[in-house]
Amino acid sequence: MKVAFIIFEDLTALDFIGVYDAVTRLKTMNFIPELEWEICSFTEWVVDGTGLIFTPTKVNESLETYDMVIVPGGFGTRRLVDDSAFIEWLKTSKPCKIKASVCTGSLLYGSAGFLQGKSATTHPSAFENLKKYCTVVNDRIVDEGDVITARGVSSSIDLGLYLCEKLAGHDAKEKIRIQMDYQIN
Template sequence: MKIAFVLFHHVTALDFVGVYDPVTRLKTMNVIPDLEWDICAFTEEIVDGTGLQFTPTRVRESLDQYDLVIVPGGFGTRTLRNDAPFIEWLKTAKNCKMKASVCTGSLLLGAAGFLEGKSATTHPNAFLELQTYCTVLSERIVDEGDIITAGGVSSSIDLGLYLCEKLADFDAKEKIRVQMDYQNV
């Protein structure tokens, strides 16, 4: 199993780290020993809104080699959803088995055409923007099978644990949740 975490300038760090931590524990806790992941970006430099820097492991490489592509949110999504070269790059994930987003990452999934005919969620402040692409639900997590979206930034850990159950099973998710000392699932 290969996972791509898609990062971009002005990403919200917790949107990324909140889902990254539980999902990567699938490997570090030996639930899915052959799990692999990359930090993928369209640019070599990634800086969140506060100056925190991330270093991508793959830059502008096609996303078609991944089983799961995870897109966090952040203020950068507002401009990127209209950035044709970025969206064309994101579209290379078209044939991936599953795509997931946190917060306004769903705007990028929508701009890439992945939400057509589906329901999704995002941060409540972005519901109107998301309505351009799909039916918007005010839920913590919306699972459409191959597309899973999560609400605002604090839902990133919820999404990570949800994906752990989907990729492994309930017992694995619970083992990871307990190890994280996370009570709110």
């Protein structure tokens, strides 16, 4: 299984790190030993909204060969929804089995046309922005089969654990959750 974690200028670091930490444990904890991932960006230089620098492992390469593509949110999404070159690059993920997003990453999937006729969620402050692409649902995670969206920033860990369960089962998800010391109410 191959995973592409997308990064871009002005992303929110926790949107990326929360889901990244959980999903990569599928390999490091030996639940899916063949799991591979890349940190993919459309540009060579990526800085989050607070100045944290991220280094992509793949730059502007097609996303079509991945099984899963995960897009974080952040204020950069507001600009990127209208960036035709970035959206065309993101559209190369169309054949991927799972396209997941955290927070306003769903706006990018909406702009790419992946949310047409579907329901999705995002940070509550962006519900109005998301309405032009799909039906907005006020849930923590919305699973539409090939597109899975998670609500606000802290839902990145929830999404990561959700994906772990989807890919490796409940027991694997629970072992990862316990190792992360993540409490579920």
